[in-house]
Amino acid sequence: MKPTFHQLRIFRTVAEETSYTKAAKRLHLSQPAVSMQVKQLEEAVGMPLLEQIGKKLFLTEAGEILSACAADIAERMQQTSEMIAQLQGVQRGNLKISVATTASYFVINIIKKFSEMYPQININLDVTNRSSLIEQLANNDRDIIIMGEPPQTLDLIARPFMDNPLVMITAIDNPLTKRKKLKIEELRNQTFVIRESGSGTRAAIERVFEKAGVDIHSTIEMSSNEAIKQAVQAGLGLAIVSRHTVKLELDTGNLATLNVSNFPIMRKWYLVHPAGKTLSPLAKLFESFVTEYKNEVFDEH
Ligand code: PGA
Numbered sequence: 001m002k003p004t005f006h007q008l009r010i011f012r013t014v015a016e017e018t019s020y021t022k023a024a025k026r027l028h029l030s031q032p033a034v035s036m037q038v039k040q041l042e043e044a045v046g047m048p049l050l051e052q053i054g055k056k057l058f059l060t061e062a063g064e065i066l067s068a069c070a071a072d073i074a075e076r077m078q079q080t081s082e083m084i085a086q087l088q089g090v091q092r093g094n095l096k097i098s099v100a101t102t103a104s105y106f107v108i109n110i111i112k113k114f115s116e117m118y119p120q121i122n123i124n125l126d127v128t129n130r131s132s133l134i135e136q137l138a139n140n141d142r143d144i145i146i147m148g149e150p151p152q153t154l155d156l157i158a159r160p161f162m163d164n165p166l167v168m169i170t171a172i173d174n175p176l177t178k179r180k181k182l183k184i185e186e187l188r189n190q191t192f193v194i195r196e197s198g199s200g201t202r203a204a205i206e207r208v209f210e211k212a213g214v215d216i217h218s219t220i221e222m223s224s225n226e227a228i229k230q231a232v233q234a235g236l237g238l239a240i241v242s243r244h245t246v247k248l249e250l251d252t253g254n255l256a257t258l259n260v261s262n263f264p265i266m267r268k269w270y271l272v273h274p275a276g277k278t279l280s281p282l283a284k285l286f287e288s289f290v291t292e293y294k295n296e297v298f299d300e301h
Contacts, residue, residue, distance in 0.1 A: 003041050003066075005073070006037075007038075007040060008066075008070040009035055009070070010023065011038055011049065011066065011259070013027055018057045019057060029124065037086070048063055088123075093280070094124065095124070095293040096143045098126040098127075099125065099128075100127075101128065101129050102144045102201055103269060105247075107146060110293060111123055114286065114289055129223075130147060130148065130149070133145050134154070144272075144283050144287075148267055150272050155275040155276070158271070158272045159270060159272075159291075161268075162294055163267070163269075164269050165243045165263045166241065167246070168240050168258045169240070169256070170238050170255070170258055171239060172255065173235075174235075179258070180259060182260045184208070184212045184261060187214070188215065190216075190218070191219070192216050192218070192219050193220045193222060193239040194219050194221055197239070199223075201284075204265055207260065240263075243264065
């Protein structure tokens, strides 16, 4: 039995219409052409598929079986062509991603891996702080946003995908590194190098100090994690930063962490977009790529 797709399609239409004439009209074919295809199909199957009783056309038992099979095939073909169209759509195009300054430390790795797999996709990456990300979400002008804490004030879809622990760092020669356990209250008189207002890291730190009832006396503000690391290495003060930003310095012994109660501050990274937004196939691809490959390309230590 070797029916062709063409024959099956014609037969299915005749079965649905229970009329050669109506099927021919729907298919934009002549009525004899339709009858001929059904006849050839019957020969291929080796059994009659339709029977004429009076003026009415009925499906035989074999006809019912083949009609159901033709419907299944048509549905699978439809799904397959949608999948292929989607695949073609996501092989090329533009993707606008915005990430929190702090997230750039690991996002670069994932973009590297992503563009190796999809070299024809152009990526525009905006690295900015939390408050500009919130503005971008409100204006719906980016495809994907990676941030530390989705704002409650906007209607968003936010998927947590990775931990973002904040650690307290210091220069390696600070005597406090000898202390096994420090209470946050004991650090009241220290100088802290902190991020600019608008930074998510800074907002999280402020909450922790406020909860502990500790008022920091002396702060030096800097708008870059890199500058903060250098300042701390130079002995300007302590800082609280995402562990992602200091992986290298901790591994090479250029910075140390302090063992402070309630630290690390546990936060999460989220993939975020406005709730009403229809994600492009490219954006969906990137989101699942991040979720799928995070363990491979992100170092969570
Ligand atoms: P940021 O990071 O401090 O670079 O704004 C965002 C966040 O941690 O929420």
